[in-house]
Amino acid sequence: xxxxxxxxxxxxxxxxxxxxxxxxxxxxxxxxxxxxxxxxxxxxxxxxxxxxxxxxxxxxxxxxxxxxxxxxxxxxxxxxxxxxxxxxxxxxxxxxxxxxxxxxxxxxxxxxxxxxxxxxxxxxxxxxxxxxxxxxxxxxxxxxxxxxxxxxxxxxxxxxxxxxxxxxxxxxxxxxxxxxxxxxxxxxxxxxxxxxxxxxxxxxxxxxxxxxxxxxxxxxxxxxxxxxxxxxxxxxxxxxxxxxxxxxxxxxxxxxxxxxxxxxxxxxxxxxxxxxxxxxxxxxxxxxxxxxxxxxxxxxxxxxxxxxxxxxxxxxxxxxxxxxxxxxxxxxxxxxxxxxxxxxxxxxxxxxxxxxxxxxxxxxxxxxxxxxxxxxxxxxxxxxxxxxxxxxxxxxxxxxxxxxxxxxxxxxxxxxxxxxxxxxxxxxxxxxxxxxxxxxxxxxxxxxxxxxxxxx
Amino acid sequence: xxxxxxxxxxxxxxxxxxxxxxxxxxxxxxxxxxxxxxxxxxxxxxxxxxxxxxxxxxxxxxxxxxxxxxxxxxxxxxxxxxxxxxxxxxxxxxxxxxxxxxxxxxxxxxxxxxxxxxxxxxxxxxxxxxxxxxxxxxxxxxxxxxxxxxxxxxxxxxxxxxxxxxxxxxxxxxxxxxxxxxxxxxxxxxxxxxxxxxxxxxxxxxxxxxxxxxxxxxxxxxxxxxxxxxxxxxxxxxxxxxxxxxxxxxxxxxxxxxxxxxxxxxxxxxxxxxxxxxxxxxxxxxxxxxxxxxxxxxxxxxxxxxxxxxxxxxxxxxxxxxxxxxxxxxxxxxxxxxxxxxxxxxxxxxxxxxxxxxxxxxxxxxxxxxxxxxxxxxxxxxxxxxxxxxxxxxxxxxxxxxxxxxxxxxxxxxxxxxxxxxxxxxxxxxxxxxxxxxxxxxxxxxxxxxxxxxxx
Numbered sequence: 001x002x003x004x005x006x007x008x009x010x011x012x013x014x015x016x017x018x019x020x021x022x023x024x025x026x027x028x029x030x031x032x033x034x035x036x037x038x039x040x041x042x043x044x045x046x047x048x049x050x051x052x053x054x055x056x057x058x059x060x061x062x063x064x065x066x067x068x069x070x071x072x073x074x075x076x077x078x079x080x081x082x083x084x085x086x087x088x089x090x091x092x093x094x095x096x097x098x099x100x101x102x103x104x105x106x107x108x109x110x111x112x113x114x115x116x117x118x119x120x121x122x123x124x125x126x127x128x129x130x131x132x133x134x135x136x137x138x139x140x141x142x143x144x145x146x147x148x149x150x151x152x153x154x155x156x157x158x159x160x161x162x163x164x165x166x167x168x169x170x171x172x173x174x175x176x177x178x179x180x181x182x183x184x185x186x187x188x189x190x191x192x193x194x195x196x197x198x199x200x201x202x203x204x205x206x207x208x209x210x211x212x213x214x215x216x217x218x219x220x221x222x223x224x225x226x227x228x229x230x231x232x233x234x235x236x237x238x239x240x241x242x243x244x245x246x247x248x249x250x251x252x253x254x255x256x257x258x259x260x261x262x263x264x265x266x267x268x269x270x271x272x273x274x275x276x277x278x279x280x281x282x283x284x285x286x287x288x289x290x291x292x293x294x295x296x297x298x299x300x301x302x303x304x305x306x307x308x309x310x311x312x313x314x315x316x317x318x319x320x321x322x323x324x325x326x327x328x329x330x331x332x333x334x335x336x337x338x339x340x341x342x343x344x345x346x347x348x349x350x351x352x353x354x355x356x357x358x359x360x361x362x363x364x365x366x367x368x369x370x371x372x373x374x375x376x377x378x379x380x381x382x383x384x385x386x387x388x389x390x391x392x393x394x395x396x397x398x399x400x401x402x403x404x405x406x407x408x409x410x411x412x413x414x415x416x417x418x419x420x421x422x423x424x425x426x427x428x429x430x431x432x433x434x435x436x437x438x439x440x441x442x443x444x445x446x447x448x449x450x451x452x453x454x455x456x
Numbered sequence: 457x458x459x460x461x462x463x464x465x466x467x468x469x470x471x472x473x474x475x476x477x478x479x480x481x482x483x484x485x486x487x488x489x490x491x492x493x494x495x496x497x498x499x500x501x502x503x504x505x506x507x508x509x510x511x512x513x514x515x516x517x518x519x520x521x522x523x524x525x526x527x528x529x530x531x532x533x534x535x536x537x538x539x540x541x542x543x544x545x546x547x548x549x550x551x552x553x554x555x556x557x558x559x560x561x562x563x564x565x566x567x568x569x570x571x572x573x574x575x576x577x578x579x580x581x582x583x584x585x586x587x588x589x590x591x592x593x594x595x596x597x598x599x600x601x602x603x604x605x606x607x608x609x610x611x612x613x614x615x616x617x618x619x620x621x622x623x624x625x626x627x628x629x630x631x632x633x634x635x636x637x638x639x640x641x642x643x644x645x646x647x648x649x650x651x652x653x654x655x656x657x658x659x660x661x662x663x664x665x666x667x668x669x670x671x672x673x674x675x676x677x678x679x680x681x682x683x684x685x686x687x688x689x690x691x692x693x694x695x696x697x698x699x700x701x702x703x704x705x706x707x708x709x710x711x712x713x714x715x716x717x718x719x720x721x722x723x724x725x726x727x728x729x730x731x732x733x734x735x736x737x738x739x740x741x742x743x744x745x746x747x748x749x750x751x752x753x754x755x756x757x758x759x760x761x762x763x764x765x766x767x768x769x770x771x772x773x774x775x776x777x778x779x780x781x782x783x784x785x786x787x788x789x790x791x792x793x794x795x796x797x798x799x800x801x802x803x804x805x806x807x808x809x810x811x812x813x814x815x816x817x818x819x820x821x822x823x824x825x826x827x828x829x830x831x832x833x834x835x836x837x838x839x840x841x842x843x844x845x846x847x848x849x850x851x852x853x854x855x856x857x858x859x860x861x862x863x864x865x866x867x868x869x870x871x872x873x874x875x876x877x878x879x880x881x882x883x884x885x886x887x888x889x890x891x892x893x894x895x896x897x898x899x900x901x902x903x904x905x906x907x908x909x910x911x912x
Contacts, residue, residue: 101800101802102698103697103698103800104697104800104802105697105801148643148647154641159643161650171891175887175890177885178884178885181865182800182864183800183831183832183863183865184801184830185610185615185827185831185832186798186867187603187606187615187654187796188880188883188884189654189889189910190655190895190910191651191654192888192891194617194647194650194651195646195648195651197647198645198647203646215699215700218700241559241560242558242559243671244671244672244674245671245739282742283745286738286739288741340643342642344559344560344562344639345560346557346559374639374641376639376641408638408639409639409642411642411644412643413641413643414643416643416644424645428644429634432633432645434631435633435648436646439646439651441898442895443894455645
């Protein structure tokens with residue numbers, strides 16, 4: 001505990017006794033996230049209302065103590081690890097759905113609402129909120145917004161940046177503010193809403209969000225296509241995205257990942273050189289022609305089998321296997337390096353081929369799968385011992401260089417956090433980074449919000 | 457001419473002789489925009505490349521001379537009027553389409569490309585860029601981005617903020633930079649792209665844009681529904697948007713506007729208490745069920761006639777009449793006040809009713825029409841003499857108060873410019889405005905970019 005006594009006294013005024021934790025056990029529980037990086041905070045607070053967050057940031061600012069917003073810690077980049085100590089703000093108790101407004105296709109939520117809980121509440125009204133990370137059942141909307149977390153449906157429906165209308169937040173200055181609109185369109189001043197989305201808690205703490213909802217399509221069809229090798233599958237992805245019917249999911253799974261998924265999901269998951277899961281949605285009458293269009297594009301050199309999932313159970317098994325891939329890899333390598341690089345779709349074949357070469361060159365197992373329709377691949381380096389870990393780090397630098405040479409960028413949906421911070425100068429020009437630093441200073445003049453993240 | 461001699465000398469170094477205008481005739485030509493506000497610039501320049509824009513901003517910054525970006529001056533808010541003099545930068549000669557990349561569903565353009573020219577070039581590849589202001593044939597992409605200009609298709613496909621992936625620009629500091637990605641997804645740092653979109657040239661001058669393209673739907677059906685009165689039509693809009701089939705246009709035209717359109721478009725435009733134009737698009741097989749769904753919602757108390765446009769010519773006539781509404785009003789009132797307020801769709805009936813009352817209260821003719829699917833109404837106050845102009849100004853303040861009381865905002869797509877600047881404090885909290893000012897300072901430390909606009 002290194003908090004100044006005066007600050008601790010103030011925190012006790014702001015928070016009830018059960019909403020301020022300073023014991024070691026609680027501090028350890030909030031010291032790490034899914035990146036497996038770790039650093040002890042000095043205290044953890046559990047706000048239940050906006051005013052507490054304002055008072056907290058003002059108090060911490062007065063003492064130059066770091067403030068780290070935290071959803072459910074499911075991010076993979078260390079974005080919520082309190083590397084410089086300070087106060088972790090867990091939003092888990094600010095978890096009310098404040099308003100579901102189907103007539104205006106929007107919902108107002110507190111940041112601690114779980115993505116899965118929101119989807120369930122919306123389904124009753126015939127709507128959904130498009131962002132759907134694999135961690136949907138246990139990740140929070142606040143975390144989704146902070147990291148611009150996306151998921152398979154992004155290829156058709158967009159990320160949080162395309163699906164959020166307004167925010168309430170507290171800047172690093174300690175000032176609360178609202179931005180954006182309660183309407184589906186707006187041109188009243190600067191777009192601070194999108195600026196906060198993906199800023200990983202470094203500009204402001206989000207205390208309320210107005211989300212844009214999408215009507216649930218009435219029907220879905222899932223196809224699986226297996227290919228001789230990863231290159232053939234990647235070329236099929238580029239063909240599918242170059243025709244007009246946009247699938248609502250287009251997932252790529254390489255041979256090593258398929259093996260993992262097969263171990264987890266059983267024989268309903270095929271073994272092959274690579275597999276695509278393709279999903280189309282819409283009104284029932286439209287689906288046969290949509291299935292035809294994507295099927296035609298999926299066919300080509302190297303296709304082994306193309307079939308439409310016959311039963312809901314078969315579809316569920318495919319998705320369960322796909323969603324289990326991230327956790328399953330921990331069994332191979334507790335120190336897996338989980339990247340989520342993104343390239344223009346037409347360069348996906350070159351990316352997949354290049355990764356194969358780098359895996360061989362550095363002698364590191366790499367398992368790749370992900371949201372191929374966006375060119376967004378989860379490239380997982382799976383070192384099994386210390387020597388491999390060192391090789392994996394060298395390999396990673398080569399992977400980023402490859403991605404940038406293919407007009408891609410470091411992250412499609414995981415963000416930067418601690419782990420990709422050092423690579424930012426490869427992806428962004430000095431002038432762009434400088435503007436980002438100026439923007440940071442505009443919101444957080446003393447640099448107390450989530451220090452050590454995002455900007456190098 | 458009030459430019460310092462040293463600056464003028466530098467401008468002559470940067471620009472060829474035919475790309476720098478200081479004569480009165482040219483300065484007058486670039487002194488106004490579609491707001492009919494006017495102020496003389498000290499010079500006009502016509503860059504053809506990014507490097508010139510960098511050099512220009514650096515030179516002007518050294519002399520604290522204003523720099524005003526200009527597309528084609530079609531905006532209605534005075535956003536391009538050089539109220540403090542300085543140098544107008546007309547991007548009309550930076551009008552190359554640099555790259556159309558159908559495989560990755562994107563295009564790279566210079567800011568001076570006309571919206572209509574781009575659409576034509578994209579159509580050959582089976583794509584379109586969704587923003588489609590009425591001024592599409594003569595407005596520029598740079599202007600669309602600067603003002604977040606939208607149009608009828610926004611209800612389904614979004615505004616420039618949802619359809620732009622990356623930008624190249626020059627900040628008020630004189631530094632050139634790139635932001636965003638060449639991929640359809642990204643989480644690499646702050647979203648400066650969306651921050652610049654809608655910033656009306658106050659943060660940076662856009663010199664290149666990477667636009668997200670959408671496949672052209674293969675078929676469209678247009679419906680027209682006439683209603684007894686505006687309230688009945690507004691209630692139908694709310695019903696249409698509360699069901700799952702999203703129209704690709706949902707336009708509202710009140711009785712006074714219909715009369716104007718009828719005068720312009722002839723008998724194919726009906727006279728009625730109000731009219732909705734409803735358009736649905738998609739694969740041909742899907743349209744009958746989509747037409748059924750929106751038709752069912754369009755029916756209700758006050759519906760007079762609902763029909764599907766039978767011929768392409770009938771559809772064209774409806775759109776021609778709709779698109780001619782803005783210019784046609786000038787014939788009634790050269791001093792029309794053209795607002796584009798927006799409210800949640802469910803509050804549209806209350807907005808429409810309230811505007812009727814305000815029109816009567818202030819004795820000012822008001823013609824309303826617009827993008828009802830977004831709750832975005834063009835409220836046109838048409839004073840015919842000086843006394844009416846004074847009453848119109850008082851009425852306008854009441855209109856904004858009404859809009860804000862209905863959870864709406866000042867502008868859906870025109871932006872703020874000069875004319876709505878004074879109303880910003882009604883719509884935004886002081887803390888939000890303060891953050892916007894900080895953001896402005898982060899990009900434009902000396903405040904030389906488009907002074908007197910957007911922020912009060």
